Amino acid sequence: MSSLFDILLEKPLSDEWLKGLLFASFTLHMIFVLLTIGTAILSIYYFIHTWWGGKLGELRWDKEILRTFMAHKSLAVVLGVAALLLIQLGSSVPFFTGVNLLAPFWMLIIVFLVIAFLSFDALGHKIDVHHYLHLVFGIIALIFLLAVPAIFVAVLVTAENSDKWLTIIANGYQLGGPLAIHWLFRYLHVLGAAIVFGAAFHYFFSTREEIEKKKSILKWIVAGLLLQFILGIMLYSSLPEKPDYIINISLFVGVTAAAVLLWVIFTINKDSALNIKKVLPIVMLILVSMLLARQFIQDTTFVPIEKQLQVNAKAYQKELQPYHQEALNKYQSDINIVYDSGGTIYLKSCTFCHGENADGNGSEAKNLAIPPEDISAIRTTRPYLHKILVEGIPGSAMPYFTFFDRYKIEALINYLDSKYYVLSLPEPVPVKIPEAALQQAQKIFNETCFKCHGMDGRGSALSKGFQPPPPDFTLFSLSPERTFDVITKGYPGTVMPPFSNLPEDVRWGLVKIVNEKRKP
């Protein structure tokens, strides 16, 4: 695990503070998450209930419930920000790894939330749509909404079980086996809590003291609580690690509070209502103790790993220290270079192959089978050079430079022209060539060279697929000396063979023939 280490920068707060703040913000977040989900489930249920002739009449109670969705979901989102910030700071590696291993699902949360929120808000505001449409819309929104906690729970389960990361990868980046069972119960437990909290909220705030509604929704609270007992037992038995006493104490408090809540519900009179002053503290006690247990369970795996990761981070930091100053100096010099003049562009982007003197002897030249061209010998046209620069030369190392806009490419061409006259016509052949040699050269061109270069020097059908292709002699030539050099030695790494066996005069004759094909 030595190459697994915490993020190298210092944490802004101590681990204790981070954990404390995380608990507080997560609790706030969860209150509204549970209300959001509970509200969504209840509103869809009561829509169906009303529609199928339920006793609650024409009031469209589902709308009343759904009206609160806007506030719940908005607060759930914003309050989640702090929890996300704190867990990413405090438990960077386990959390980000959990996120990353389930990355596609994690990123889909955004899409799911947008679909669910827009749909529910549309249902809540666009008061009357057709029943079937409303139902379909609502159910789709509910499915997307319910998928979100499923993903969050899966990410947390992954983050907390670092010993199972390899198994998860081997399983195709999915939870499997006991972990999947644990995930399922944990997820269902969240939904159960959402039903209890959502129902409790609407019992007090959406029933307008109508006893029929209160009775109806009380059933949800009771059913939710009973479901939570069963799911809780299953979740407890599926925990990957045996919980220690502090976890058990928190759970005991939560379970007892839940039992007290049931007792309170079952002891109220038939026609009276629950008292919010009695219920609220109990409900909050359940939430806080359960979330405390959750945090303790998480910490039993996170804390030892984080300690190790911080030790590893220190060691890695130490290994990198010798490079620190060097890196800063390089950064300083890098940001002082602006690629806006032909000279700079040449120096930075071309020199390592073509050399400081543009003679093709850059530091990397020796590593290339096809040597970089001696730019100082190039005699070509502006469009042809531009084409080479923006298309590269296929079959060679020469890349294309379209990341330089045309102004920069033009500046580079101007620079090369001012320094090496690359846009001039080739100079006349510096030696006198006897007529016979010239004739022999012409014969050789007509019999041999034309096969690739074409009679007109623009390439032949044969050489069309060559990589790199021969240049177009009507637009591109080299200085006579360099042309002579290429004819004599060939062009390494390409199809162009050496013709050193030809008499020198004849080779100069070929230079003349080739360079005369060049048009101004």
Next chain:
Amino acid sequence: MEFPIFQVPYLGNAMTIALDAVLHVIIGHGLAIGALTMVVISEYFGFKKSSRDWEIFAKEYLKFLIIIITGVGAVTGVGIWFITSALAPRGIGSLLRVFFWPWFIEWIVFTSEVVVILIYYFTWDKWTGERKKKHIYIGLSYIFFALTSAFLITGILGFMLTPDGWPWDESFWSAFFNPSFLPQLLLRISGSFALGAIFSVGFLFATSREAVFRKEALRFFGKVALFSFSAAVIFAWWYFSVIPSTFKTFAIFAVLRRFSQQPEIFYIITAISVFIFVLFVLSALRGSTFLSRVLIIPVLLISIGYVAEYEGVREFIRGPYIMPGYMYANQVLLKESPFLDQAGTLENSYWYGITTNSPNYINQGAYLFAQDCSMCHTIGGINDIKKRIKGRTEDGILVILNHTHEMVPFMPPFSGTDQERKIMAHFLYQLSNENIKLGEPSRFAPIKGGKDE
């Protein structure tokens, strides 16, 4: 690296973040700041002029806005963070450690913003008459929180471009109040108001209104658009003048990409769009509902285009860094790169080590690509590496790998030993010649199921 790697197939990691971010900025700036400010002003007009038209317009507009802002704006904002958590964990994790306090305060501000907008929305019908004034104050306090939120985020965004002294002194204050902070903040705010005015005209035409009121409102929003757009132009000029030229010099390429050799396109499109915009503003100022109605859709698209262009250029001219002076765009630290050149990238990668039994050039190359290149390049999608190196020889690819940062200054250097560079070059060469088929492009393919297959 200490994190596993995920590559978004086809779209690529950078584009995934960009799409979400642009949507968020349009809503966050245009609606949450700009349009909401227009709502509060409209409500004030309704109150002051005792105009039911303004009052109803404001109320209906708010209803529409709050759904989009809380349903899409807030979610895509958190979405930028979600996506970067999955794709660039080391980058976002490090930024969080430097900017914990602004981030934390931003959370408090963001929460207040939401609470206030909910109060504003739910009390609209209840706080009438004498209490109307109070209600308008609630709207104003929302605008205050929204602007504070922009203030906090701008510090972080500015840092990523102009870190000032941070790389040397690692001091929070120089990072936050960096040279581009103020011009960027003013640019964002004025841009928000311009966008808000344009969206308001859109809403004005999309709903049925009294003709007289429509003309009056059109004139008002036209004035706001003209004033704030002009301010935005000035602030944009100020902003770009404080950005160092190192990467700013690539701004034209950042906009034009494959059309980089026809830079005229940039000027022509800008001229046309400004012309349409000016025409629209003039017609709005004159109260010409016909011309404004015709132009509103193009103007909306142009505004969205401007936002995308600005954010695209801003991201691009950050150069090869996520955190300048500290971390490259591929999440390798500046001081780590020379270390990895000697010690080896694969050797120091936890995830490569534990998931690979029998190393070969394909899984090694695929991993090196994932770590060093996949933040910007894809295999077979946007910014396809196969297209980028098509036609190069293997030795040519190797040479380019050794000089990425020099040759293309906005590319980070490749980090790895000579041997790893050779492996990478061979892998890329085979890849570009279609000799390798990848099993699972989203992971450090072709590793599937954790072990080689």
